[in-house]
Amino acid sequence: MSRLGNLGHRLHRGEIAYDFVGKRKLWYGVSILITLAAIVGLAVNGLKLGIEFSGGAVFTTPKTSISQSEALTKIEGDTGGHEATVQKLGTGSLRIQISDVTLAQAKTIEAKIATDLGLKADTIDPQIVGPSWGKEISNKAITGLVIFMVLVTIYLAIAFEWRKAIAALVALIHDLTITIGVYAIVGFEVTPGTVIGLLTVLGYSLYDTVVVFDGLKETTKDITKQNRFTYSELANRSLNQTLVRSINTTVVALLPVGALLFVGGGLLGAGMLNDIALSLFVGLAAGAYSSIFIATPLVADLKERDPQIAALRKRVLAKRAADARKAEEEPQDAAQEADGDEGDGEEHAAAAGVAGPRRQPASRNRGKNRPSGKRH
Incomplete structure (x- = not known):
């Protein structure tokens, strides 16, 4: 796994x-x-x-060797005062987008772009979207x-x-x-x-x-x-x-x-x-x-x-607090019980010593059957 x-x-x-x-x-x-x-x-x-929302025109050129920056420089000033966006497509063509232009302005700009880029006007594919x-x-x-x-x-x-x-x-x-x-x-x-x-x-x-x-x-x-x-x-x-x-x-x-x-x-x-x-x-x-x-x-x-x-x-927090207190008290109780058991052992030992066998005093008959030393 x-x-x-x-x-x-x-x-x-x-x-x-x-x-x-x-x-x-x-x-x-x-x-x-x-x-x-x-x-x-x-x-x-x-x-x-995009022009779909703001309105404007998109001009797609045929395949060309002109780079994106070169195209932007060449068409500068011919966009009717509007900002242009140039994108190099994977097919080698250019996509030039100009927002907020009318249909008449788009026709004029298309012709100028074709001249600037050295292309024929009919080779450029225009797409125009009205602002409304x-x-x-x-x-x-x-x-x-x-x-x-x-x-x-x-x-x-x-x-x-x-x-x-x-x-x-x-x-x-x-x-x-x-x-x-x-x-x-x-x-x-x-x-x-x-x-x-x-x-x-x-x-x-x-x-x-x-x-x-x-x-x-x-x-x-x-x-x-x-x-x-x-x-x-x-x-x-x-x-x-x-x-x-x-x-x-x-x-x-x-x-x-x-x-x-x-x-x-x-x-x-x-x-x-x-x-x-x-x-x-x-x-x-x-x-x-x-x-x-x-x-x-x-x-x-x-x-x-x-x-x-x-x-x-x-409830959950109260239960956990109670469980924590109980867990803390248990070791203390165990220690007290251990101390109590040790004291009880000593008392039992003392009691056992008192109750144990006692020493007997010297017997009164210790000298019985011994020679007395008297002469008969």
Whole structure:
């Protein structure tokens, strides 16, 4: 059996355990720092919206030897005052994107780009998206995301309870914020592929969280009928039992996504692969983290505020304190009994000496039958 498999069996049997729930304040602090960094990156850089959302034009050239930097230098000043983004595709062609341009402006810019790059105008493939259509797509994406969040919360509240629904919702928002923040920091475009990746990430994160919650539900069944463990301790035990499964699932999911990101996007230069793969890669890692370090500890925090669970915690702690006092008293009682036994032994020995055989005095008839020395 491999080391990881052996570790999983030991975690499931409870032979070893990592105190995730007990150190929840540490994990909360780490998550807050990461989230703040993502928010700062989003506020400073902002999201780079693709033309599908902002409107604009994309010009795809045929295969050319012109590099990305050379193309950007040559078309500078001929983009109608708008910022241009140039990307070298794996096929050797160039993808030139210019946002916020009208149809008439796009036609003029297309002709100028063809002249600048020494290409025929009819060899350039233009794709023009109006700003009104892009705004409509943006609204639909936001609406779909909100509906997804609401349905997820309702489902979890019915399947489990409202505390777990809140914890899962916080974990989803955590994953979404980090993923969007990374997009802002890296500077990747937000395209429909990005939205698809985000929805996939949220679904995967929810799946991992539900697996942990299902194990927690079984572990804490009839919890108030015992006085050995608190809710937080049983939640931590349940989390340890599913830990290796969560890690294995995440690693297996990250490997192909990493191939999409670094091979498909980096080496082949496929723009759509970049958009989907980055959101998936960051979101999957954040989802695995939130399922382990955020969702379950937050459920434990919320449950400990329940009157029955709080009363259980008091009983468990009181029982442990009583057991500790009893354990301390037992050695003292044993020592006192040992001292008492030693004293009793001495008293018995003394009593035995008193009651033992006594020395007889000299016999009065000691000289009887001896010669008296008298002469007869």
